[in-house]
Amino acid sequence: MDLYIVANKEEISRLAYQVMLSKINESDNVTLGLATGSSPEGIYELFRANQPDVSHVTTVNLDEYIGIDESNDQSYAYFMNEHLFKHLDFKKNYLPNGMNSDPDAACREFEDIIAKNPIDLQLLGIGTNGHIAFNEPGSSFDSTTRVVELAKDTIVANSRFFDKMEDVPKTAITMGIKTIMSAGEILLIASGENKADAIKTMLEQDMNEQMPASVLQSHPNVIIIIDEAAASKIDPALLTQGGGCCDGGCCGGGGHHHDTEGCCGGGGHHHHDNEGCCGGH
Numbered sequence: 001m002d003l004y005i006v007a008n009k010e011e012i013s014r015l016a017y018q019v020m021l022s023k024i025n026e027s028d029n030v031t032l033g034l035a036t037g038s039s040p041e042g043i044y045e046l047f048r049a050n051q052p053d054v055s056h057v058t059t060v061n062l063d064e065y066i067g068i069d070e071s072n073d074q075s076y077a078y079f080m081n082e083h084l085f086k087h088l089d090f091k092k093n094y095l096p097n098g099m100n101s102d103p104d105a106a107c108r109e110f111e112d113i114i115a116k117n118p119i120d121l122q123l124l125g126i127g128t129n130g131h132i133a134f135n136e137p138g139s140s141f142d143s144t145t146r147v148v149e150l151a152k153d154t155i156v157a158n159s160r161f162f163d164k165m166e167d168v169p170k171t172a173i174t175m176g177i178k179t180i181m182s183a184g185e186i187l188l189i190a191s192g193e194n195k196a197d198a199i200k201t202m203l204e205q206d207m208n209e210q211m212p213a214s215v216l217q218s219h220p221n222v223i224i225i226i227d228e229a230a231a232s233k234i235d236p237a238l239l240t241q242g243g244g245c246c247d248g249g250c251c252g253g254g255g256h257h258h259d260t261e262g263c264c265g266g267g268g269h270h271h272h273d274n275e276g277c278c279g280g281h
């Protein structure tokens with residue numbers, strides 16, 4: 001596990017974009033796993049601004065609500081179209097089909113899509129409770145793509161975007177934890193103090209299903225990029241343990257640092273000042 005602590009959300013986006021761009025440029029047939037939410041917005045903005053060639057890139061998204069289509073601005077398909085898909089020419093973009101009248105069939109279809117397009121790099125955000133995709137605490141580490149009930153507070157929080165309570169989605173399709181873990185590489189990003197507890201627990205607790213993101217401890221190829229606020233509760237001993245991020249900087253967790261490509265790629269130079277990989281530690 002490679003942990004990079006940077007100054008702020010903008011730096012997270014810059015570094016994460018470079019990691020994704022390196023992966024895109026690694027081969028002529030790439031599958032990226034993508035996420036919605038506020039965390040990746042800055043990364044997608046960089047895709048829009050830089051217009052990299054993605055004609056060989058297939059994308060698969062983590063999750064989608066059941067029962068609202070891509071014209072509804074609350075759907076994840078709408079979010080992805082607005083932020084990314086309508087601005088760049090990808091080979092193919094897949095999301096779970098929340099409009100299939102048989103949602104279980106939609107889940108099987110999505111697993112098939114991923115089996116045919118193994119994920120090279122999966123981008124993840126993390127919930128304040130440690131969820132990844134819609135895999136809430138208690139989700140099995142063996143889970144695959146499936147229908148999940150949304151938590152009551154999620155439904156209530158979402159209700160402000162809908163005219164009637166009946167219209168608020170109560171279920172979603174999510175990639176399972178096992179599906180996510182099948183990715184060749186995983187890139188998790190988080191910013192802000194409200195993520196600090198989840199980040200600490202994910203890194204410091206033994207793996208357990210009450211903290212879904214802790215499963216990443218057993219993945220051989222994980223990059224975590226967070227800002228100082230999200231890192232603020234990590235045990236300092238963990239941060240100095242391994243010695244090196246980016247030429248002797250500060251990343252903890254797994255002890256070894258990523259190479260030029262993964263770390264601050266593109267430009268080929270390492271950031272290890274206060275603005276870069278290892279800000280402040």
Ligand code: F6R
Pocket residue numbers: 034035036037038039040062063124125126127131132133134
């Ligand atoms: C999004 C997703 C969620 C978010 C998580 C963090 O597709 O699956 O798990 O990654 O809820 O959300 P933000 O980034 O809005 O804090």
